[in-house]
Amino acid sequence: MVLAKRGLVLGATAFILTTVAVTGAGLHLSQGQILNLSSSPKEVVDEVWQIINRYYVDATFNQQDWRQIRTQYLEASYGNDEEAYTAIREMLETLDDPYTRFMDPEEFEDMQIDTSGSLTGVGIQIAKDEESDRLIVVSPIDDSPAFNAGIIAKDIITKIDGQDTLGMEVNDAVQLIRGERGTEVILTIQRGDREIDFPIVRDRIEIHPVRTRIEETRSGNVAYIRLTQFNANAAQDMREALREFEAMNGPDTVVGYVLDLRSNPGGLLNASVDIARMWLDEGKIVSTHDRRGEVERQVANNTALTDKPLVVMIDGGSASASEIVSAALQDNQRAILIGTESFGKGLVQSVRPLSDGSGLAVTIAEYRTPNGRSITKDKKIKPDVVVELSDEEREELQLNNNRIGTVDDPQFARSLEVLLEQVLTHSGTQLEVMVR
Template identity: 65%
Template sequence: MMMMKRGLVLGATAAMVTTVAVTGAGLHFSQSMAFFQESPKELVDEVWQIINQQYVDATFNQVDWRAVREEYLDRSYDSKEEAYDAIEEMLKELDDPYTRFMNPEDFQNLQIDTSGELIGVGIQISLDEDTDYIRVISPIEDSPAFDAGIESRDLITAIDGRSTEGMDLNEAVNLIRGEPDTQVTLTIQRGEEQREYEITRTEIEVRPVRTRLQETPDGQNVGYIRLNQFNSNAADEMRSAIEDFEEQGISGYVLDLRSNPGGLLQASVEISRMWLDEGTIVSTVNRQGKVDEQSANGTALTDKPLVVLVDGGSASASEIVSGALQDNSRAVVVGTQTFGKGLVQSVRGLGDGSGLAVTIAKYLTPDGRDIDEKGIDPDVVLEIDEDKEEELRLNRDTLGTSDDPQFSEALSILQTEISRQGQQAEAN
């Protein structure tokens, strides 16, 4: 997952990743490590205090949070491991899978994503509240999971034969993660079908932006930009891509956010500003109802017609960008309904090197839409049948070509928009 100095995360769905593809969370040690090693109860209390001050729901999901403090501080803790167990137990009372404690190893791994270099199988996961199993948000393109055939919204029902029903996300992440060239077996439920996938872990280099020059049927050159993830390199690569296309004098753009599970909030704001010269991009609302609003700042790189492609694997930061461009009438959104993750987490370091992710806010699109569990509805809905979807998955080089039905529709819409803009320019 952000925008503030302690690291805001766009939904723990984007943070809970087997490849640790998450947030650039800044470390903030509020007490000395030695202090907490000597008094682990203080670590329990610090976590309680953070939740008490920052949690998005002032009712703490109908939990008597003060009574919880009394219960857990009334205990004795002989080691930090006992404190860790108590903290995890305490947080479960909130019934919020995205507010979570991380031991020092987990917290260190959480920050790997900002380098764009990952180790794992390449999937982002969340808890599925309906089934209590682990849900795949999206596989990272060209990762082992992607190549094996793992798809967005698959249920992971077992990891190496161990059921994931009721499993903590941290535990699932740790079971799936491992050393390069080792194997993990994921049992996947897709509809009525269940099958096992044996996947080899590896080092993954995420290339966030891929581009290609495309010609429309009437001879117009347009820029195709596929954005795979909102990591720390995404904004710079996007800027370079747009500037290169502008130098080539292209007539319009297709921005492909399909199966992009999100990432850094600040990257989504920066990228939105490259397309929008004015208007609101996103606002966040905390439990006091306060709104922090991010807006365009007059630094758009282009005003040429734009079509955005989305699908069920487009989540968090992808939904911020597509929602901002849609609500500001800057782009036509094409594809299928997005994932629907509109929660914001703050990630901070604790005194002994462990960490805490806390749901502190939800975000709204410029028109005030709360898309959590709802997603963004495209302006033009175009489903792809399963055979074609599998064909595109197996041959990614066909994405953004005439063999890609959603891209073909985007190209047709873009051609119309280019023509309309040209007519308006002549009239003026």
């Protein structure tokens, strides 16, 4: 999910449907860096170069001679904006970073969707899959057209309306998948050895980030909380849910919690910190590191709303802010993680407007867990208790989503078992991590 906090953007990937807050930080260049350029297209090329030169997380620029690249692209002639945009994308490709990307004015405008929680489209988050050089589904939005059609996390999109996606960039896929409400797009999906066509009708999508229910057990009530994304309403909705559960007394008392972050692609950094603090009284939550070192650290502040046993469910669609929360709770031994390993996206982007109305998302930092772990494609958050779902089980749950978070959901059923074991040993101050 790509959203901003004081100019910083956390993103699992680029999305077909996303809410983005673009900060007004603007472009700040020292006087000695600016050439006297005569053409507007060339000015935009240099704007992009300057932003990368000043803010990009890797000071080696992927082992590239970045100054030589500037000379190369500023010596070229550009007859129109499109030629300059092509050059910019070529320049950025040398960084080998799929999250640092250029958006032309139309793409940038599309990205600036209001964060009201209401969107129009098919409802999937996608990224570039380096192994196949195609597009991979990070996760579908709950109850979206894509979700209801049966699209699941880790699906590979091989065709869009029959057009092969081999080598296709995320921005180009966005333009093909996006469309008016009521129109249809056909996504061809590679899932294991199968290739399946999914006709999907675009529609308006209402996003409700927090969903709850009570699971009654012989040991007491267990509160199930499903968080589907870290949008502007997530922290307040979570706070209200926890306060309501904690106020329950007598036979309705809640003895423990299952927090479901599966297929949650992330969102606002401050929402992830706020939500982590609802479960942690003390300890580090996350630190942010740019190319100079640590620049920010977020810690718990004695505002936890509960100390009752907690299990967190994650999977391959849990990314970005989801990984911040799950790792913070794991590293501080506050929760047991159950499911499968996370997506692996620990990079921070800044989204910046350019002078001609186009925009640039640039990777400026990475975040690290309390124990100092980087979260990358090769270093994902691993659950304490692994519970795999077969493709058939995932499809069954998605097509019958009323079973998600019930005993008919194998990962929830195992989470419930582990949680109730913790309820029996819970002392009020210490959580014994039991891994089986």
